[in-house]
Amino acid sequence: MRELSRRNFLVAVGAAAGTGILASCSGVAGGSGGSGERTLRYAFWGNTVRQQNYEQAFGQMKSALDITLNVEFADYDAYQERMTTQMAAGNVADIFWVPSPHVMTYEANDLYLPLSEISSLDLSDYSEADLRDFELAGTLNTMPFGIFVPVVRSNRTMAEQDGVEIPDDWDWDWLADFAADYSKNAGGERKALSYGADHDLSFEAWLRQHGEQLWTEDGQIGFSADGLGAWIEWWEKLRTSGATTSISEQDGVSPSWEDVGDRCLLWFGNSNHIVDDSAMYPETDFRLHQPPAAADATEGHPFLYFPRMAVYQQAAEERAELAGEVVGYCTSDVEMQKVVGLTMGVPPNPRVAEEYAQFATPDEQEMLRITTQAREADRLPRYEAPPGTSAWRTTFTRVLEEVTVGQAGVAAAAESMIAEIERGISRAAD
Amino acid sequence: MTLTPIRPATPAETPVPRRARRRALGRQDGVAHLFMAPWLVGLVAITLIPMLASLYLSFTDYNILSAPTFVGAENYERMLDDSRFWASARVTLVYVLVSVPLQLAFALGLALVLDKGLRGLPVYRSAYYLPSLLGTSVAVAVLWRQIFGHDGLVNQALGFFGIEGTNWLQNPSTALSTLIVLNVWTFGSPMVIFLAGLRQLPEELYEAARVDGASVVRQFASITVPLLTPIIFFNLILQTIGSFQAFTQAHVVSGGTGGPVDSTLFYTLYIYQQAFVNFDMGYASALAWVLLGVIAVITAGHFLLSRYWVFYGDSDD
Incomplete structure (x- = not known):
């Protein structure tokens, strides 16, 4: 057996440490390779039923858009903790749901990519008033995917x-x-x-x-x-x-x-x-x-509350365009809603809400009815919790x-x- | 003149050139370092560097999302006016002062019983050790909610005797007690150490005491306890440090709030809230360093006082 010299030992340790550092720099598995690979990271929270439903819906989406989502899922508290550490490391998922207490904190720290910079995101279903409602501090930088009242x-x-x-x-x-x-x-x-x-x-x-x-x-x-x-x-x-x-x-x-x-x-x-x-x-x-x-x-x-998703500010242009397609599918395709249901509220997209009505359960019909009333009422502006x-x-x-x-x-x-x-x-x- | 026979030199006595010896030692060092490397890398990368970073952050205003700014001792000064800091310190101190002695007493008591040579001892030992493995888990904390809830087992048992119970975890005057009970219940780890210590006590001392007519209580007070003091000391240090760092039970039982009315706001839970809920990582780091300082002082105090009550077999006392 060859003897281990000090030099060889140091080389081995250096190689191991270097490999570790490189591995840690690569982030969570699933990042887009950049060579035409259509893969994104998508972070969200909920219970196991929601996780299963969304994963099924994302499977459907893969057939429609040829985009693979690497899902980062956790319950609500664990999700916030993970977001915190990912933000500190600058390693946030390409698309992420925004926990309501942190909407403006993230905004103040430029975590959101303005949606106007994503040409693949089609917002033609929304009225100007809707889009104004969705804005944070005068910018459309997050996309509501539900409405609660x-x-x-x-x-x-x-x-x-x-x-x-x-x-x-x-x-x-x-x-x-x-x-x-x-x-x-x-x-x-x-x-x-x-x-x-x-x-x-x-x-x-x-x-x-x-x-x-x-x-x-x-x-x-x-x-x-x-x-x-x-x-x-x-x-x-x-x-x-x-x-x-x-x-x-x-x-x-x-x-x-x-x-x-x-x-x-x-x-x-x-x-x-x-x-x-x-x-x-x-x-x-x-x-x-x-x-x-x-x-x-x-x-x-009366007022509406929106759960929101966002595209990470540091997502490269190519990934941001892919993210735009995903956000568009999640908010504007009734097929997605048919799988995930209305656990996150009524679709903000009025066309999808209308199309979904025929598939809604009696409880969901109740939700659609009560939300529509609030949506049609005159509403003073509502502001999110500040940092x-x-x-x-x-x-x-x-x-x-x-x-x-x-x-x-x-x-x-x-x-x-x-x-x-x-x-x-x-x-x-x- | 007599001839002294020449004895062939043994390998140990053969003079080895200094350079060769150094090379041989170097080879041994290399192998030793290789085996130590995983631990050393872990120590440096995930303990030492984060600790030093945390020390630096404790002197900064750092919200995770933007770069830290140096604020001197402001975070430490802020604690003086922070009522929740004092609340968490009080809760943690009560928890440590009550649960550690109780836990050690239970552990020692049960170790004494198991030391009597019961049949099926390994089964009992494992059964009593099990809560130590589960006690700090989320599952047990959830179970605790069921046991001490409004319709939980405790109230059902009380109801059997016509006593109306309360929701023990939602009552500020009883919530902490339930967590103390949970900690005491995890006495298996110190118990196993006590049991090992009891097995080492020399039987002849007990025989001599019995010959002298010493009662069981006297034997316990004059032989068992003094000889077991190093083990008691060891367990005391471990359990004290562990109790200061208790987190999971309070986090699960109170839903992360430390409620009701901060009655289960353990110090570590408060650090967590500041770091991961308020994004006040600088203040959280300062809190963590204060905890480290307190634990260090208390541990040093234990060591200083130990000379008055801990007896080692090889000492001259």
Whole structure:
């Protein structure tokens, strides 16, 4: 056997280290080779059902476009962590879904390639008003692939059993009285509502009806301590009077559908949740309602929320053009929607939404109906969460916990939440 | 005159030229380095360099997306006014102070029982060790949610006696206790070490004590514990460091928030929130270095105090 000299040893170590470094530089497997290879990386989040559906749809897309997607999938929290490390390494997927708390943070750090630079992306299905709605800070740099709106979901089966009727036109006072009355008189463990104060879109709907905003155009908090306090008070009255499920029953201030979904007549949530949530109780019929609104609610208070995808700023031109084809297929081809369904909301592309209607399940028909109402309504502009506020929902939850366990009064909790969010915005701006 | 027979030189005594010896040693060094290389590369690439980078980042404002800017000791000063920093420090300290002694006591107690030469000892040993392997996993943390939830096993058992339970994980005054129970439950690792230590204790000391009429309790207090102090010390150090770094259980049980009302906001969870939720990597790095400093000071304190209560067989004490 040949003896190992110091020189050979160092050469071997150097070669191994060099190979490792080169391997790490090559990034995640699946990058386009550049020699005509039509392969892209696509990052998204969800549960395993969504993963399977999307992979099937991407298989279909490969037949149509001859583009192979190397999928980078994770659940929502893990996805955000991976994005963070990939951003730090400058190794983000060519196309990625944008987690809502980070929309403007990514924007401020130039992560998005403006869609106007991608000639392969056909946006002719959209009106000018639609495209303006999609813009961030005046630029069309992300592509919405769904629409959610805040809703109250009623359990129609339970309502029929209990002989109650949920109106389509209601206000907050009526709902509070009805909830107290129903929970008092309903048999067993049934309640009118779960405690849903931390549902962000419903809170936003409340603010907009009361002349406030969640965020302002210039990246500040758009609501006052009074506005937030009034929202918490409304829920506290219901909770303390027994009109909602208790925090203990529903496993925290964020209600658990698995734990109390079958006991609540009404549920504040997103319109798209009906798809996954109703699957848990297949024998039950659900209906969607617009959130309550006071008669004097501010004009233009309805709004749409868009989950967005983006093309990575550093994608080379050739890859960006391929990405444009993929984004176009994902948002403008009904065949894609037929496979993945409406778990991420109603297609923003009006043509696709219309074409899909004939394939929609009854729950999806409900979603289409309620979203169309909001889409057709007059809407004041809505702004995304500014940089530095990515943890605002966690703060909101903690503040509600403090109130519900009696550690803080409503006014003090509202003030402290606003102060904490302002500190985050100010730090991000420095 | 007598002749001294000449003994042939053994290879060890044969004078070896210095250059040849150096070459031989060099060859041995090379092989040793080759075998050490994977560990050394790992140490440098994924421990040392990131640690040094983190030390530098702790003096910067770094949001991951843009280049870090040097801010001096600002991140460290910021901790003084950060109420959540103090909340996380308090939660972690309570967790360490309560769970480590309890865990060691359980581990020692069970090791004493298993040391009695039970039939099927390997089976018991494996069974008790199993939670140590699973205890920090996501699956067990999820299981914990089921056990201590509103309709969980604990409340069902309490209901059997007519006691109405609470949602233990959603009550700020009980949430941390459930995580302490989870940590205590993973006593298998120190137990195995205690068991190995107990097997080494000389039987003749116990025989002599029995002859002198010492009770079982006296034997335990005067022989077992003193002779086992090096093992207790070893376990104490390991478990203390491990408990300061606890993360997974709190992350899963609280959904990453540290709630309710920060009652399970472990220090490591707070670091994670700052780094991966707030993108405040500079502050998160400073927090990490403070944790390292605290663990180092506490470990040094343990070593200093150990001279008063740890007895080694080869010492003159």
